[in-house]
Amino acid sequence: MSGTEKTARDAHHAQEPVGAPAPAGEGLHARLLVERGSFRLDVALTAAPGDVVALLGPNGAGKTTALRALAGLVPLTDGHLRLDGAELHRTSPESRPVGVVFQDYLLFPHLTALDNVAFGPRCHGATKAQARAEAAKWLDRMGLADHAGSKPRKLSGGQAQRVALARALATHPRLLLLDEPLAALDARTRLDVRAQLRHHLAEFEAVAVLVTHDPLDAMVLADHLVVIEDGRIVQQGSPAHIARHPRTDYIAHLVGLNLYRGEAQGHTVRVDGGSGITTGITTTEDLAGPVFVAFPPSAVTLHRDRPTCSSARNLWRCEVAGMETHGDQIRADLTGGLPLAADLTTVAAAELGLYPGAAVWATVKATQTHAYPA
Numbered sequence: 001m002s003g004t005e006k007t008a009r010d011a012h013h014a015q016e017p018v019g020a021p022a023p024a025g026e027g028l029h030a031r032l033l034v035e036r037g038s039f040r041l042d043v044a045l046t047a048a049p050g051d052v053v054a055l056l057g058p059n060g061a062g063k064t065t066a067l068r069a070l071a072g073l074v075p076l077t078d079g080h081l082r083l084d085g086a087e088l089h090r091t092s093p094e095s096r097p098v099g100v101v102f103q104d105y106l107l108f109p110h111l112t113a114l115d116n117v118a119f120g121p122r123c124h125g126a127t128k129a130q131a132r133a134e135a136a137k138w139l140d141r142m143g144l145a146d147h148a149g150s151k152p153r154k155l156s157g158g159q160a161q162r163v164a165l166a167r168a169l170a171t172h173p174r175l176l177l178l179d180e181p182l183a184a185l186d187a188r189t190r191l192d193v194r195a196q197l198r199h200h201l202a203e204f205e206a207v208a209v210l211v212t213h214d215p216l217d218a219m220v221l222a223d224h225l226v227v228i229e230d231g232r233i234v235q236q237g238s239p240a241h242i243a244r245h246p247r248t249d250y251i252a253h254l255v256g257l258n259l260y261r262g263e264a265q266g267h268t269v270r271v272d273g274g275s276g277i278t279t280g281i282t283t284t285e286d287l288a289g290p291v292f293v294a295f296p297p298s299a300v301t302l303h304r305d306r307p308t309c310s311s312a313r314n315l316w317r318c319e320v321a322g323m324e325t326h327g328d329q330i331r332a333d334l335t336g337g338l339p340l341a342a343d344l345t346t347v348a349a350a351e352l353g354l355y356p357g358a359a360v361w362a363t364v365k366a367t368q369t370h371a372y373p374a
């Protein structure tokens with residue numbers, strides 16, 4: 001898929017939060033219903049060829065279960081799984097046109113990189129010579145031709161990840177599944193490998209589904225995010241749309257926003273400020289009915305004394321509940337008039353003499369808030 005097509009689709013997704021409709025018969029059409037003890041997964045996924053879908057969610061949300069159900073490693077309790085018009089859930093896992101890259105790559109330690117990659121085509125019926133020729137081609141594409149004879153223990157984390165990806169792609173899958181593809185890498189390697197993986201996924205012509213905890217991986221690698229909490233989809237759409245319009249606390253926290261749900265009347269949104277006390281947030285949007293209001297912690301200004309000449313329309317009396325370093329900033333968690341997170345520099349925190357329990361006034365300009373229908 002070309003960059004232009006992806007950009008055009010991003011723009012489309014930004015306006016269309018329920019994205020990724022796949023043309024009938026093509027791509028992935030799945031409704032995954034899986035019961036595992038008391039846990040129940042129920043998610044519907046559709047993706048067109050060329051789409052990269054990221055399943056994002058907290059621990060235990062069901063992401064891996066969904067991926068394993070797509071791979072055929074966990075049976076569906078109910079639902080369906082169609083890929084390019086074929087019913088996959090009636091096909092054994094090994095004969096599905098599905099490639100899987102596991103979190104720890106699962107490379108065979110006694111085989112060379114070439115034979116690890118050749119293993120994929122071999123399992124799909126290629127002769128040894130055909131499989132090795134195919135493997136050599138893929139290693140070359142991954143920039144690993146010089147490492148064809150290396151055993152996995154001689155490979156760096158990033159190289160091992162590419163061998164695992166080459167092994168999955170060498171079978172020409174119509175569905176590529178990646179389970180936390182960057183989780184095993186250190187922060188520095190991760191940056192490079194993320195960029196390479198993005199490149200390979202952009203060239204991949206079938207459907208790719210990846211599971212990640214990391215919002216940055218999801219935002220960089222995927223065209224379409226599916227956020228799963230407690231076995232259900234709570235939100236889906238383009239990364240840009242979700243970052244700007246979070247609909248749950250988990251997503252708001254991921255993208256670093258304060259998020260409130262309330263009732264709009266013109267430029268005022270009435271929200272629960274905690275302990276059942278209602279407070280108003282002034283916004284620039286003129287809305288009516290149930291809405292979300294979001295603003296970043298950097299939009300909050302803190303004062304020890306009630307400000308008398310602030311132009312900010314929003315003012316709350318709060319108390320510092322906790323403080324922690326956040327990058328090169330201090331993030332203060334506040335309770336009181338409105339529970340919120342505020343970012344400030346270390347110098348500002350020292351000048352304000354902040355400490356847990358300190359009373360502060362928090363101001364937020366209406367122009368820094370963003371309200372949207374719930």
Ligand SMILES: Nc1ncnc2c1ncn2[C@@H]1O[C@H](COP(=O)(O)OP(=O)(O)OP(=O)(O)O)[C@@H](O)[C@H]1O
Binds near residue numbers: 057058063066
């Ligand atoms: N083999 C199993 N038998 C029964 N329940 C299971 C099994 N594996 C996972 N579960 C349960 O299924 C639920 C979803 O787990 P899953 O691993 O799919 O979540 P996840 O979103 O991938 O979490 P994580 O990010 O921690 O890997 C959890 O409640 C888990 O306890």
